[in-house]
Amino acid sequence: EVSRAICAQLSSGESPEEQKQVCKTAFKEVFVEFKGSLGKELHGFKQRIDTVFEEGLNRAVLRGQEMARKGAPQKGTEWKKSYHHATYRAAVGKYGIHPKARRGSIHWPNELSAICYDSFQPEWMALFGEKLPELLEAFKSLVLSSVNCFHDELANKLPMAADLGVLRDGIRVDRWLETQVMGVQSRQRDSQKDLSEEVSSAVQDEMRAGFQACQAPQVFKGRGCMERIKDRMDSLLASIRWDATTSGLIDGVEDLQRSLGQMVIKVQEHVPHMVEEGYQLLWQDLDPEALACWRELRERARPIVAEVSQSAEELLSRLRQRDDLIKRS
Numbered sequence: 505e506v507s508r509a510i511c512a513q514l515s516s517g518e519s520p521e522e523q524k525q526v527c528k529t530a531f532k533e534v535f536v537e538f539k540g541s542l543g544k545e546l547h548g549f550k551q552r553i554d555t556v557f558e559e560g561l562n563r564a565v566l567r568g569q570e571m572a573r574k575g576a577p578q579k580g581t582e583w584k585k586s587y588h589h590a591t592y593r594a595a596v597g598k599y600g601i602h603p604k605a606r607r608g609s610i611h612w613p614n615e616l617s618a619i620c621y622d623s624f625q626p627e628w629m630a631l632f633g634e635k636l637p638e639l640l641e642a643f644k645s646l647v648l649s650s651v652n653c654f655h656d657e658l659a660n661k662l663p664m665a666a667d668l669g670v671l672r673d674g675i676r677v678d679r680w681l682e683t684q685v686m687g688v689q690s691r692q693r694d695s696q697k698d699l700s701e702e703v704s705s706a707v708q709d710e711m712r713a714g715f716q717a718c719q720a721p722q723v724f725k726g727r728g729c730m731e732r733i734k735d736r737m738d739s740l741l742a743s744i745r746w747d748a749t750t751s752g753l754i755d756g757v758e759d760l761q762r763s764l765g766q767m768v769i770k771v772q773e774h775v776p777h778m779v780e781e782g783y784q785l786l787w788q789d790l791d792p793e794a795l796a797c798w799r800e801l802r803e804r805a806r807p808i809v810a811e812v813s814q815s816a817e818e819l820l821s822r823l824r825q826r827d828d829l830i831k832r833s
Contacts, residue, residue, distance in 0.1 A: 527786035530661040538654040539776050545646055546772050550765060553639065557761045561631050564624035565754060569746040572620035579615060580741040589730050596733055597724070599708065599715045613711065617703035620746060625699055631757075632696045639764075640685050644678075647771055651677050654779060662786075675782035677775055684767050691763045695756035706749040714740030 583592065587607070595602040600612030621628075655672045662668065718724060718736045 524787040527662055531783055534658045534661055542650045543772055546768050550768050553764050556635050561627045564627035565750055568620040568623035571623050572746045575619040576616055576741040576744055580737055584734055596718050613707040614704050617707045621699045621703045636692055644681055647681055648678055671782055675778055677778055688763050688767055691760050695760040702752055703749055710744050710749055
């Protein structure tokens with residue numbers, strides 16, 4: 505029995521250094537597959553992010569800009585027909601904002617900006633109210649599921665390794681991931697601006713120089729001033745750069761999209777590092793020289809032990825035969 509136990513010990517490679525090497529090799533096999541799989545999953549998720557932004561909100565904003573480009577001159581025609589000359593002239597003198605007009609408050613920048621943002625407001629609300637929260641939850645689920653699959657696969661490869669559960673619990677990818685998501689959510693709050701206020705303010709900035717040109721004495725005063733003012737207003741409404749009025753919104757959204765992409769890249773780099781660092785205890789302080797000595801000793805001892813084991817078996821066989829003869833006699 506002793507010889508058989510020694511043979512088994514030499515065959516299974518149960519030395520500490522041998523076990524460390526077994527753990528390191530098994531980890532590497534599973535880890536390479538994990539990194540590749542996680543990379544593919546994250547690449548697919550990055551494409552999903554880009555689709556949500558570029559095929560959703562960005563297209564809607566461009567559509568709003570085009571509608572405003574066509575709608576602004578039409579709105580100007582309405583104003584010329586709707587307002588008395590004096591009211592129209594007073595509104596121009598107040599940069600299109602005349603809260604105490606006889607027919608009620610006038611705010612031309614708000615009317616113009618509404619043409620633009622009304623067309624993409626549903627997409628804007630859906631992005632920040634539904635799509636982004638869903639994306640972030642799906643992202644966390646994807647990463648944690650991938651990490652848990654890795655843990656389970658490694659446990660199947662190394663059922664004999666002690667403390668795998670402890671090591672697994674110590675790798676807190678979930679906590680680190682939550683901090684990354686919170687950073688993106690902070691960017692989201694910065695980008696989620698009030699549409700009407702943002703676009704209307706930008707329209708006022710865009711129209712200011714045009715209003716000032718209308719207010720010049722040679723235009724604003726004297727005989728025929730109304731025709732001159734209306735002609736200048738027509739030119740102004742036709743020349744508004746609608747891409748500039750939404751640039752603040754677009755910049756904020758693009759910054760948010762970049763931060764999401766950067767989070768994906770950071771996860772792809774950092775999570776595997778966390779996993780590898782957490783499991784290094786399995787083969788930490790592996791001594792290659794001690795492992796080589798053990799393997800050399802094992803190879804030298806194995807034939808000797810095998811010979812001793814065979815001799816012991818033969819001896820036991822003869823002893824059993826003698827016992828049988830004694831019992832028969």
